[in-house]
Amino acid sequence: MYDLIILGAGPAGLSASIYASRYKINHIVIGSVFDAAMSKAHLIENWPGEESIKGSDLLMKFYNHAKKLGVEIIQENVIEIGKKTEDGSEKNNFIIKTENNKIYKSKSIIVAFGTKNRKLNISGEEEFLGRGLSYCAVCDSAFFKNKIVAVVGGSNSAAMAASMLSEHASRVFLIYRKKPLRCEPIMLDRLEKNSKVEIIYNTNVTKVSGNKKVEFIELDREYNGNARLNLDGLFIEVGSVPSTSLIKEIGIEVDESNCIKINQDGSTNVKGVYSAGDITNGSNGLRQIVTAVSEGAVAVTSIYKYLKED
Amino acid sequence: MYDLIILGAGPAGLSASIYASRYKINHIVIGSVFDAAMSKAHLIENWPGEESIKGSDLLMKFYNHAKKLGVEIIQENVIEIGKKTEDGSEKNNFIIKTENNKIYKSKSIIVAFGTKNRKLNISGEEEFLGRGLSYCAVCDSAFFKNKIVAVVGGSNSAAMAASMLSEHASRVFLIYRKKPLRCEPIMLDRLEKNSKVEIIYNTNVTKVSGNKKVEFIELDREYNGNARLNLDGLFIEVGSVPSTSLIKEIGIEVDESNCIKINQDGSTNVKGVYSAGDITNGSNGLRQIVTAVSEGAVAVTSIYKYLKED
Numbered sequence: 001m002y003d004l005i006i007l008g009a010g011p012a013g014l015s016a017s018i019y020a021s022r023y024k025i026n027h028i029v030i031g032s033v034f035d036a037a038m039s040k041a042h043l044i045e046n047w048p049g050e051e052s053i054k055g056s057d058l059l060m061k062f063y064n065h066a067k068k069l070g071v072e073i074i075q076e077n078v079i080e081i082g083k084k085t086e087d088g089s090e091k092n093n094f095i096i097k098t099e100n101n102k103i104y105k106s107k108s109i110i111v112a113f114g115t116k117n118r119k120l121n122i123s124g125e126e127e128f129l130g131r132g133l134s135y136c137a138v139c140d141s142a143f144f145k146n147k148i149v150a151v152v153g154g155s156n157s158a159a160m161a162a163s164m165l166s167e168h169a170s171r172v173f174l175i176y177r178k179k180p181l182r183c184e185p186i187m188l189d190r191l192e193k194n195s196k197v198e199i200i201y202n203t204n205v206t207k208v209s210g211n212k213k214v215e216f217i218e219l220d221r222e223y224n225g226n227a228r229l230n231l232d233g234l235f236i237e238v239g240s241v242p243s244t245s246l247i248k249e250i251g252i253e254v255d256e257s258n259c260i261k262i263n264q265d266g267s268t269n270v271k272g273v274y275s276a277g278d279i280t281n282g283s284n285g286l287r288q289i290v291t292a293v294s295e296g297a298v299a300v301t302s303i304y305k306y307l308k309e310d
Numbered sequence: 311m312y313d314l315i316i317l318g319a320g321p322a323g324l325s326a327s328i329y330a331s332r333y334k335i336n337h338i339v340i341g342s343v344f345d346a347a348m349s350k351a352h353l354i355e356n357w358p359g360e361e362s363i364k365g366s367d368l369l370m371k372f373y374n375h376a377k378k379l380g381v382e383i384i385q386e387n388v389i390e391i392g393k394k395t396e397d398g399s400e401k402n403n404f405i406i407k408t409e410n411n412k413i414y415k416s417k418s419i420i421v422a423f424g425t426k427n428r429k430l431n432i433s434g435e436e437e438f439l440g441r442g443l444s445y446c447a448v449c450d451s452a453f454f455k456n457k458i459v460a461v462v463g464g465s466n467s468a469a470m471a472a473s474m475l476s477e478h479a480s481r482v483f484l485i486y487r488k489k490p491l492r493c494e495p496i497m498l499d500r501l502e503k504n505s506k507v508e509i510i511y512n513t514n515v516t517k518v519s520g521n522k523k524v525e526f527i528e529l530d531r532e533y534n535g536n537a538r539l540n541l542d543g544l545f546i547e548v549g550s551v552p553s554t555s556l557i558k559e560i561g562i563e564v565d566e567s568n569c570i571k572i573n574q575d576g577s578t579n580v581k582g583v584y585s586a587g588d589i590t591n592g593s594n595g596l597r598q599i600v601t602a603v604s605e606g607a608v609a610v611t612s613i614y615k616y617l618k619e620d
Contacts, residue, residue: 015358024477048325049371061359167334264594284574294604
């Protein structure tokens with residue numbers, strides 16, 4: 001019986017583990033670092049102190065730091081989360097089952113599974129990830145100085161991505177499958193006034209292609225007489241899906257975007273269940289490594305207090 | 311006229327600047343890195359990815375990262391913050407005056423002045439800082455494995471510090487000038503049951519002394535027949551004072567602990583004023599480098615949106 005099991009080995013989970021080790025909380029981490037979105041970031045330039053580093057390299061630094069403090073990190077997928085309440089206790093125990101049918105038990109858990117980017121499921125999408133194709137304009141805009149880029153999507157995030165990219169790129173296409181955009185009117189006004197931005201409505205991207213890097217995309221409708229659009233970067237901003245499939249059985253509340261609702265202290269509505277990182281509705285919806293590590297530290301600090309309560 | 315002036319050059323301010331540069335927000339930072347509490351931390355072992363680093367070294371990494379992205383950092387103290395509202399506008403402009411009587415103007419500010427630790431003002435207090443004397447048990451407990459330490463204070467933080475230290479140290483004295491402790495009863499129960507912890511009531515520490523490192527403290531009342539207590543570490547947990555002396559003139563709301571009240575997005579009650587780091591009531595009161603950098607990033611992301619609004 002562990003005091004804490006951390007579910008997920010991305011920045012939130014590993015930061016939580018670093019803090020838990022320093023609080024001497026008897027814990028393990030279950031999850032694969034290769035599943036963390038961060039491991040796929042081609043370059044990270046907004047983690048303070050590292051001017052430019054590969055996502056996988058920075059994640060390995062976090063991993064090694066956590067390991068150095070003695071934690072066991074079990075690189076397996078979780079397939080089931082169970083909850084049990086002892087007679088006469090207000091507190092829950094948790095039973096975690098992994099893909100190899102191993103069972104781990106704990107007095108508390110931190111859910112830090114992260115999110116998966118919603119995909120377009122088009123040809124070339126996987127192949128060009130990190131080679132001109134990105135799911136994060138906040139992370140990667142600055143790499144496209146004086147380049148031509150396109151954003152796919154119609155939400156506020158997509159509009160924000162186009163706006164952000166226009167600060168760096170020479171030209172930004174915003175491609176949306178419907179009309180009008182779903183973003184706030186003020187965002188639309190701004191984009192329409194922005195001479196670098198062109199909005200292409202009622203159009204789907206069907207393919208991304210190039211030699212080693214993104215060079216062009218194909219559209220399902222001609223634009224300016226051509227179904228092929230030459231560009232250097234494609235940003236897919238069609239939302240992300242919190243990895244919450246396992247948590248609903250034990251009654252953890254999620255918001256309308258399917259993110260786990262956390263309180264200021266990282267707790268959820270279920271006693272003993274805390275959450276941190278991209279899977280939560282915390283940090284005002286900003287999903288960054290800095291916000292993930294912070295939420296991990298806050299959750300563990302709360303758990304330290306929780307475990308000491310009788 | 312800048313779009314943003316960041317007040318404070320600690321982890322919150324520098325993280326805010328890194329994000330602001332990436333959003334291409336026209337901004338400067340005003341503040342001295344030497345004023346940041348972090349610059350005085352002897353070793354930091356809970357910043358993910360750095361297993362052990364001097365506070366000043368990590369801060370310089372943040373500083374260099376921010377500078378590399380082109381920001382000007384003005385190493386001066388701010389002596390006045392003014393606010394002006396243009397006719398017909400709902401937005402404020404800000405006028406910042408520094409100790410050299412220079413004036414800087416901006417459309418928004420982030421207040422990231424941090425806190426100053428409340429001091430005991432006893433002999434040896436400055437001299438032994440980082441050499442056995444610390445103001446942060448969360449940061450420094452793990453350095454006192456099998457050592458004898460004392461905590462000064464009577465609040466929840468002091469009780470928590472004693473509890474945390476008992477996980478590492480061989481013996482922990484908790485010294486409080488009154489009786490009983492001001493902490494939650496459950497915390498007190500726990501300390502009383504903890505065989506490593508001894509509470510010394512109605513006693514003041516008057517001096518900290520040693521050769522190169524802390525070796526003993528002097529008390530204003532004998533304890534076990536001796537006014538001298540031999541130990542390896544002294545934790546002063548008598549609270550911290552948010553550096554809010556300048557902000558009240560422009561009407562920024564603070565909470566009962568004098569911390570700036572921030573909303574989820576880092577905004578305050580004054581339009582155009584955002585805040586981040588130890589000076590705020592954010593991150594559930596946890597004051598760490600990870601929470602500061604996160605709050606800096608969240609505040610700047612909100613400002614990016616704020617500046618784009620007409």
